[in-house]
Amino acid sequence: MSSILDSREKIRAIDKSNLLGSVEALPDQIQDAWEQTKSLVFPNTFPTVSNIIVSGMGGSSLGALVIKRLFKDELTLPLEIYPHYHLPGYTSKDSLVVLSSYSGNTEETLAAAEQAIKVGAKIAVITGGGKLAELAKQNNWPMYLINAKFNPCGQPRLAIGYAVFGMLSMFANIGLINLAESQVLNVVDLLKELVTQLAPEGSNDLAKLISYATYDKHIIFVAAEHLIGAAHVFNNQVNENAKSLTSEWHLPEFNHHYLEALSFPHLAKETTIFFFFNSALYHERVQKRVLLTKSLVEQKGYETQMILATSSTKLEQVFEVIQIGEFVAAYLPILYGIDASSIPNVDWFKAEMAK
Numbered sequence: 001m002s003s004i005l006d007s008r009e010k011i012r013a014i015d016k017s018n019l020l021g022s023v024e025a026l027p028d029q030i031q032d033a034w035e036q037t038k039s040l041v042f043p044n045t046f047p048t049v050s051n052i053i054v055s056g057m058g059g060s061s062l063g064a065l066v067i068k069r070l071f072k073d074e075l076t077l078p079l080e081i082y083p084h085y086h087l088p089g090y091t092s093k094d095s096l097v098v099l100s101s102y103s104g105n106t107e108e109t110l111a112a113a114e115q116a117i118k119v120g121a122k123i124a125v126i127t128g129g130g131k132l133a134e135l136a137k138q139n140n141w142p143m144y145l146i147n148a149k150f151n152p153c154g155q156p157r158l159a160i161g162y163a164v165f166g167m168l169s170m171f172a173n174i175g176l177i178n179l180a181e182s183q184v185l186n187v188v189d190l191l192k193e194l195v196t197q198l199a200p201e202g203s204n205d206l207a208k209l210i211s212y213a214t215y216d217k218h219i220i221f222v223a224a225e226h227l228i229g230a231a232h233v234f235n236n237q238v239n240e241n242a243k244s245l246t247s248e249w250h251l252p253e254f255n256h257h258y259l260e261a262l263s264f265p266h267l268a269k270e271t272t273i274f275f276f277f278n279s280a281l282y283h284e285r286v287q288k289r290v291l292l293t294k295s296l297v298e299q300k301g302y303e304t305q306m307i308l309a310t311s312s313t314k315l316e317q318v319f320e321v322i323q324i325g326e327f328v329a330a331y332l333p334i335l336y337g338i339d340a341s342s343i344p345n346v347d348w349f350k351a352e353m354a355k
Contacts, residue, residue: 005208005331008200014334017341019241022158023326024199027191028150029161030319034184036162037169042142046122047175049096051078053087053121054167055112056100059157059236060126063167064098066229070318071177085111093120098170102146102156102163104130107353124174126166128156144170155341157240160233160326179315187319190311194320198327207327213305214273214328215335219244222293223277224251224286226314227321231277234325241340242332251289259293262300269301279309279317 004010011020054064064081082088085108087097097116101109104127113135116123125136125143136143144166148159156163165184172179197204219238223231228250235248249258274297278290294304307324309317333340 003208004334005211006200011200011334014337014339015330015341016339017153017155019153019155019158019340020200020330021152022150022155023330024195025150025152026161026319026323026326027188027195029148029159030165030184030191031188032150033146033162033166034169034181036147037144037166037173040142040144040170040173042124042174043122046096046124049077049122050092050094051080051090052096052098052176053091054079054081054098054100055083055087055109055116056081056098056126057083057106057108058240059160059163060100060102060106060109062160062229062233062236063100063126063164065232066164066318067168067171067177069229070226070314071171072226074177077176082112084108087112087115087119087121091116091119091121093122095119095121096124096174097121098124098126098167099132100126100163100167101130101132102128102159104128104132104134106132110135124170126163126170128159153341157237160237160322164233164322183313183315186313187316190316191319191323194323198324207324207331210275210305210307210324210328211331211335213303214238214244214275214332216271217273217303218268218271219246220272220274221246221248221277222251222254222274222290223248224290225279225282226318227277227279227309230318230321230325233322234328237325237329238332240343240346241329242336243338243340244332251286251293255289255293259296262297262302272302274302274304275307276304277307277309277321281309281314281317 061081068079123141125141127133128146146162148162151159171177198207221231221235235246238244276294311317311320
């Protein structure tokens with residue numbers, strides 16, 4: 001039986017800003033971000049820093065979260081994501097501070113920029129413009145100025161390929177991680193095929209089935225190792241696009257206390273669904289934990305689903321999960337009958353803070 005998610009025409013009637021078009025453009029965004037950042041030049045002192053601090057809020061910190069988890073065995077410097085008005089006390093002239101704000105006007109990131117200047121930290125910028133771009137130009141900081149031409153809906157959070165892969169590319173350019181062009185092209189090819197499959201007229205109903213399963217439910221995401229950052233991107237997009245309540249947990253930490261939180265309240269069992277992310281590239285003990293945890297959660301009366309990342313490399317699996325999540329976050333608001341683009345609560349809050 002055909003559903004609303006099988007019809008582009010019906011989706012378009014609700015998705016007036018073409019958010020789905022931006023979701024389908026993720027592989028193009030990644031390739032474009034890679035090309036845009038190739039020409040960036042960084043001082044040769046950047047790779048010699050003692051630590052890396054990324055200042056960014058919401059979607060602007062997603063790239064750093066992906067890097068921290070995906071390249072945990074390769075990073076030789078401490079990397080911390082600091083979403084606040086200030087930087088940690090150990091920030092110094094030997095720190096690399098990456099200021100990330102798509103709008104360029106995020107007040108927390110601008111405040112962190114002032115502190116980074118005061119302590120003489122090395123600074124790099126990722127932004128789409130605004131005050132942050134002006135600061136970067138005034139101070140001659142290396143900057144990736146995002147030109148999101150493959151983001152038809154125009155919403156900053158849907159420029160996910162630019163924000164996430166732009167930061168990956170920047171870190172590779174500096175020499176902090178290894179990322180070859182062949183790996184990038186493999187990701188692009190993988191996602192183009194996945195987009196064809198997950199599209200409304202596609203043959204793979206996974207994203208649609210997840211959307212129906214999560215309708216009117218509190219979603220709890222449970223991930224591990226290299227997929228933690230990808231699961232957080234998934235989570236972030238569901239929050240903003242589908243306006244849905246979610247939680248996020250990581251294995252093995254989940255097993256050490258949250259397992260005992262499954263008894264009460266009784267009503268939670270009717271309104272909660274757990275999504276477990278699994279991968280054959282996890283540590284074998286973690287793979288066992290995923291299966292046992294899922295089984296126990298089911299025994300306690302909760303609905304569960306499994307998302308198995310099947311691509312051949314960790315990098316590809318990360319973007320496989322992100323692409324699936326992007327489709328779910330586009331389809332779920334269609335089921336709710338809402339235009340996902342507007343973020344009235346966030347807009348109201350920012351307006352009140354500005355008074």
